[in-house]
Amino acid sequence: MPALKHWLYMKEVLIVAEWTALKNIDPHCFACGQGNAHGLHMRFFSDGERVRSRLIIPGHLRGWHTLVHGGVLATILDEAMSWAAIHLTGRFILTQEMTVRFKKPVRIEEEVRVESCVAERISPRKALLKAEIRNSSGDICAESSGVFALFTAEAFTRMNLVPENMLDAMNQSMWRSA
């Protein structure tokens, strides 16, 4: 897949940052699983400092009338922070806590973009992540911050949350691009 290009100007030197598609090995996740019939089918890209995705939120995920349900926006933010935590720290993760600020309504069937980054590596086992959702006009509609627990493969294995074969597949491929 051709990489998207993001142009950054720093100290008058033009740097081209490649946005690389990130590999997903779990087809069932509600947010990113490509095989989940009821899911959001999010795909992620990273330039090495940020992670981003864009999607159109389907009509069955509405709250009031044509507005996207706030819990769905929280899921999108959680997922974006999770992928940033995984791919930018190189660890397995669990969301430990998150805060969401809903700033503007988002409409169903409208394209939104979400972008996330690591704000602070609090300790070897914790990171603070941030994410924001923008509508098609570029307005920030929702933003979040969250504390993520970071696990080595060995520590994540001890948590016994993911079957061993899946853990192996993740371990072999999670930090490679698609």
Ligand SMILES: CCCCCCCC/C=C\CCCCCCCC(=O)SCCNC(=O)CCNC(=O)[C@H](O)C(C)(C)COP(=O)(O)OP(=O)(O)OC[C@H]1O[C@@H](n2cnc3c(N)ncnc32)[C@H](O)[C@@H]1OP(=O)(O)O
């Ligand atoms: C995920 C990997 C994916 C790989 C990806 C491949 C490609 C991508 C594909 C697909 C991506 C999908 C991405 C989806 C992501 C979605 C995110 C979610 O929805 S996560 C679900 C919601 N969150 C929870 O369910 C957390 C529930 N909470 C907890 O489990 C605990 O609160 C926890 C672990 C976060 C903190 O535990 P405490 O509050 O008890 O903290 P303390 O007292 O420090 O720890 C107690 C003991 O727990 C272990 N422990 C805790 N944190 C640890 C850490 N960071 N490392 C190692 N061990 C740890 C240690 O044994 C520790 O004992 P000692 O302190 O060592 O004596």
